[in-house]
Amino acid sequence: MIPIPAIEKANRETIKRFQEEKLRELMAYLRRHSAYYQRLFSAHGIAWDAIRSLEDLAQVPVTTKDDLHRENQAFRCVDSSQVADYVTTSGTSGDPVLLALTDSDLNRLAYNESLSYQCMGMSAGETIQLTTTMDRRFMAGLAYFLGARMAGIGIVRVGSGVPELQWDTVARVRPDAVVCVPSFLLKMIEYAEANGIDYQQSSIKKALCIGEPLRTPDFALNPLARRIRSKWDIQLFSTYASTEMATAFTECAHGVGGHHHPELIIAEFLDEDNNPVPEGEPGELVITTLGVAGMPLLRFKTGDIVQPHYEPCACGRTTMRLGPVIGRKNQMVKYKGTTLYPPALFDLLNDVEEVENYLIEISLDEFGEDEITVKVGSHAISDELLLRIKDRFRAKLRVSPKIVFVSVQEINRIKFPENSRKAITFIDYR
The missing domain is CATH 3.40.50.12780 (ANL, N-terminal domain)
Structure with a gap:
């Protein structure tokens, strides 16, 4: 050695x-x-x-x-x-x-x-x-x-x-x-x-x-x-x-x-x-x-x-x-009084077994405040899963972002673009 x-x-x-x-x-x-x-x-x-x-x-x-x-x-x-x-x-x-x-x-x-x-x-x-x-x-x-x-x-x-x-x-x-x-x-x-x-x-x-x-x-x-x-x-x-x-x-x-x-x-x-x-x-x-x-x-x-x-x-x-x-530093999100970084969101989603893949999108609302949209890909979509993910966000991070289900294939298409060297899990539109 x-x-x-x-x-x-x-x-x-x-x-x-x-x-x-x-x-x-x-x-x-x-x-x-x-x-x-x-x-x-x-x-x-x-x-x-x-x-x-x-x-x-x-x-x-x-x-x-x-x-x-x-x-x-x-x-x-x-x-x-x-x-x-x-x-x-x-x-x-x-x-x-x-x-x-x-x-x-x-x-x-x-x-x-x-x-x-x-x-x-x-x-x-x-x-x-x-x-x-x-x-x-x-x-x-x-x-x-x-x-x-x-x-x-x-x-x-x-x-x-x-x-x-x-x-x-x-x-x-x-x-x-x-x-x-x-x-x-x-x-x-x-x-x-x-x-x-x-x-x-x-x-x-x-x-x-x-x-x-x-x-x-x-x-x-x-x-x-x-x-x-x-x-x-x-x-x-x-x-x-x-x-x-x-x-x-x-x-x-x-x-x-x-x-x-x-x-x-x-x-x-x-x-x-x-x-x-x-x-x-x-x-x-x-x-x-x-x-x-x-x-x-x-x-x-x-x-x-x-x-x-x-x-x-x-x-x-x-x-x-x-x-x-x-x-x-440039990915810090201030959401409803809480300061967040993407890795905290990633860890939470990675801990839900039914979540196959995901994207985090950050944009500005009509008042210029940070808005979080979580796009979740799963083969087990249900109201119960949606509620469980929302509850985990509230319990772990004290926030309740917008959560939408998207096909696993669609997320993979965005997550792994052609000629990209890294997977994309965070998109900042601000």
């Missing part, structure tokens, strides 16, 4: 000194190569040499996704001849943003995902099945492929969808684990049950789950994860990542948050005024990438509200752990 890097087992003061040394290297690199940060520092009268500690970062204005989109070329620190690969963000929260990666960035990406495999206890000589696409400028599929190569783990690239092909590959190759969106595991289970496949006896014992959360803020399995585990007794590992930060926070077998890799990224947690929140409280994750050559980012706002945890983990790591995403 890949060993845990020494810096990830160090005390907090050692990690801080290590990150500050990397930060000073980043400042020197941006000063020489980044047109965007050169202009930013000049416009705000910031001395490059003044940014030496983690606390000094507060002097630097944050970078937003709009900045990255609007001045994309100014962020690039290398000539086009040095770019080895281009990727874009998924575009689920706006237009896709282009990012350029050098050879060293691809090596960094491989190192990052080799650590993800280490967290889930995989070793050289094992095999993983990838259900993530490697085309359409998608970073994740490439990252997991490169990470497996670095870790000496065998790979079978099946790509997204097609449960029949997934199970045929499992039978032929007998992989030890799978990388997938967790809700797709339910589709694999459904196909297996319909076609007499004994999935309980399959070679797959672990799943690295991307794109959807598996845990509640207290680290209990959420309804989606419980639904999977009630059918299929495999280990589920949650991960959090984004294209912009080219870094993943993956949980270990102890399941108490995604592990921070301080050699790859500096993490801050800010409030709505871009000030640090008290330690251990939820805040918007703001990141500074370390070791990135193509398009390094300084104080980039992810838009995700998360809670950090600082107690050492039983796996041996002493680094910060990241709780599940509470919500995206």
